[in-house]
Amino acid sequence: MTSFFVHTADEAPWRDAARRLHQSRLVAAAGEAHAEVFDGALLTKPPAIRAALEAGRHVLVAAEPCLPRVELDSLQRAAKQRSLLFALFNPDRFLASRQLLRKQIDGxxxxxxxxxxxxxxxxxxxxxxxxxxxxxxxxxxxxxxxxRPVRSVFAMQPAGLNAVQVQLCFGPGMATIDYCDALQGTTLTGYRSLSLIGSRGSAQVDDHTNTQLAYVGGDGPTGLTVGEGVRHLAAMLDDFASAIAEQRDFSSTVTDALHTLDVVAALQKSLKTHEPVTLEPAEAVR
Amino acid sequence: MTTSLKKFRCAALSVVKHDYVARGMAAHPRFELVVVADDPGVPDWIHQRNQKFADEFKIPYVRDVERALKEFHVDVAIVSPEAERHVDLSVRSAKLGLHVVQDKPLTPSRAEADRLLSEIEKSGVRFMMWNRNGLPAVQHAQAEVAAGRIGRPRSVHIDFYFAKDAGPPRGARKTDEQQCGWLEHQIAAHVDGSDGGLGSKPMGELMIEGIYPLAYLRMLTGAEVRRVYAQTASAFHQLYVDHQVDDLAAVSLELDGGLTATIAVGRIGAASHPSGGEIKLHLLGDAGALVIAEGKPDVGVYYRGQPERESRQRRIAAENDFILADNFAQAIDSGGPTMLDARASHAIFCTVEAALESSRTGKAVTVRTF
Incomplete structure (x- = not known):
């Protein structure tokens, strides 16, 4: 039984997720745990992670890559010295929709x-x-x-909106990402849509089609986005717990994070220069 | 009352590709087909298609374009030959003072695109390139934007995937097998209307279909594209691999006023979508956003033994033909612009040209306008 202590600003989803776990559980204090989970970029501070590793606890950062390269390298070295796992997972990878989509690729x-x-x-x-x-x-x-790694990036920022449009080249393969902060004119939810076009078919997961309608008040229907709940958090904890038990090498998650940092730097350069930016060859993404 | 308005006499100049353009115009009460015409020296398969269409409409087929246009007192030329003859037939018609409705793409050639714009503007006739801007979902999007519901559009993404095949899939041809000729394939593809690339010169989907999302973008934003970055691939069909043209493209566009847009275009294979392809518009404004499915409204029809290629979602309220023809009639009456006039069509050609250059060079390319 693996015990986790979660550093989080919102305990409820983690507690809910923990109810689905067979071989692991959440604990109330770091001192009682085998592993510490840092939920989100804001709570992911290198000194706190270092302290967890020094205390002999495995560390899972549940966030998009959010630490500088030098810190990531240093923390990974510290974990290796102590034979501990240090992993950095984007929780979205564990969403049922993303897992299902990924299983279709090369199939x-x-x-x-x-x-x-x-x-x-x-x-x-x-x-x-x-x-x-x-x-x-x-x-x-x-x-x-x-x-596989990104080979080049072209990014644009429209005037008057906190948004970015990105085009990635995977050579072969391409991606377009349309991102906006602070969507104007809406109230409760944001919007997400993902489509994959493969050589033999296509697949989509889309808030547009996964929205229910509510007719309340007099101003037309309101869309109610159907979320995917907390199962992805449970799946992530399960995967990490089994990795600890099997002493699986999780260093590739850090390699992936380092590559993402390179892409972010290239994107920022592209925004500044208005030109595509080519990345140096990197190791494959897990 | 429409009865008091002039009815325009139309000639179908070469009905070898998309006869839906001529049919669409003829369905409007202000337009009537009076003749089909083409040049005498075109191949027999072209004459045969022209004759078949003329027979269906019980109108003559004349193997002399200029003679037909004069003798039948034609007002409007509807042009849908192979892509490389588009401009020639359109310009010859315009020089005789006829208004022109032309199939897409504008042309595969830069020189021809410039010639068309120059001659159409010199002649003063009305010109429209056939498009899909009259589809109900697109019209709805335009109405929302025009009403200021999302404020000023700042950023747009358009998916435009045709879930159609174009011969065997990529990798299907053995190395010792002869490759299929481009024109040969397009002639054969006429049977299901997927011959948008008809012509002797191979064209990628960005050239063939790129007009549609770019026309949406133009209508919704009113902004000119200034700079382009694009990637293309021959991802799905052996025909496109063999002829080194794209069946998939991702394009980033910088427009006037700091507006940005991306489009994804592809002929992604019939198996990729149950109803012809995912076509979707995403618009972000400074006061809101729109997500528009181009195929809506629709009706779902599913039944035992349903043919594999039959659309499960059937489009309804589709008045694109009427809206385009009606707009053209109004433009002739008023001397005003059409929904996609020569200058707009030329600008779209220039954007596609820049995108193809970008995909070849890996660089962002400035759009070279007239």
Whole structure:
């Protein structure tokens, strides 16, 4: 039985997720845990992670890549010295929709040829790397779907809107990402849509089609977006617990994170220069 | 009352590709088909198609374009030959003072695109390139934008995937098998209307279908595209691999006023979608956003033994033909612009040209306008 302590600003989803776990549980204090989970970029501070590792606890950062390269390298070295796991997971990878989509690649869909994602947030997302964390997560996810590194980036920022449109080249394979912070004119939810075009078929997961309608008041229907709940958190904890038990090497998650940092830097350069930016060859994404 | 308005006499100049253009115009009460015409020296298969269409409409087929246009007192030329003859027939018609409705793409050639714009504007006739801007969902999007519901559009993405095949899939041809000729394939593809690339010169989907999303973008934003970055691939069909043209493209566009847009275009294979393809518009404005499915409204029809290729979602309220023809009639009456006039069509050609250059060079390319 693996015990986790979760550093989080919102315990409820983690508690709910924990009810689904067979071989692991949440504990109330770090001192009682085998592993510490840092939920989200804001709570992911290198000194706290270092302290957890020094205390002999495995560490899972449940966020898009949000630490500088030098810190990631240093923390990974510290974990290796102590034979501990240090993993950095974008929780979106564990969403049932994303898992299902990924299983279609190199199977029913054939090779992935084009990925298109929209992510419109209804709030200003934290930007620890100077770029919205949610956008960083979309980039990381695109590379994960392709299973290979990004080769070049072209990015644009429209005037008068906190938004970015990104085109990634995976050579072969391409992706377009449409990101917006602080979606105007909406109230409760943001909007997400992801489509994969493969050589043999296509697949989509889309808030547009997964929205229920409510007729209340006099101003037309209101869309109620159907979320995917907390199962992805349980799946992530399960995977990490089994990795601990099997002493599985999770260093590739850090390699992926480092590559995402390179893409983020290239994107920022592209925004500045208005030109496509080519990346140096990197190791494959897990 | 429409009865008091002039009815325009139309000639179908070469009905070898999309006869839906001529049919669409003829369905409007202000337009009537009076003749089909083409040049005498075109191949027999073209004459045969022209004759068949003329027979169906019980009108003559004349193997002399200029003679037909004069003798039948034609007002409007409806032009749908192979792509490389588009401009020639359109310009010859315009020089005789006829208004022109032309099939897409504008032309595969830069020189021809420039010639068309120059001659159409010199002649003063009305010109429209056939498009889909009259589809109900697109009209709805335009109405929302025009009403200011999302404020000023700032950023747009358009998916335009045709779930159609174009011969065997990529990798299907053995190395010792002869490749299929481009024109040969397009002639054969006429049977199901998927011969949009008809012509002797191979064209990718960006050239063939790119007009549609770019026309949406133009109508919804009113902004000119200034700079382009694009990637293309021959991802799905052996025909496109063999002829080194794209069947998939992702394009980033910088427009006037700091507006940005991306489009994804592809002929992604019939198996990829149960109803012809995912076509969707995403618009972000400074006061809101729109997500529009181009195929709506529709009716779902599913039944035992349903043919594999039959659309499960059938489009309804589709008045694109009427809206385009009606707009053209109004343009002739008023001397005003059409929904996609020569200058707009030329600008779209220039954008596609820049995108293809970008995909070849890997660089962002400035759109070279007239």
């Amino acid at each position: 029913p869909l054939g090779s992935l040829e084009l990925l298109r994602s929209h992510r419109w947030e209804n709030h200003i997302a934290p930007a620890p790397l100077g770029l919205s964390g949610s956008l960083v997560g979309e980039i990381e996810q695109a590379a994960w779907f392709y299973g």
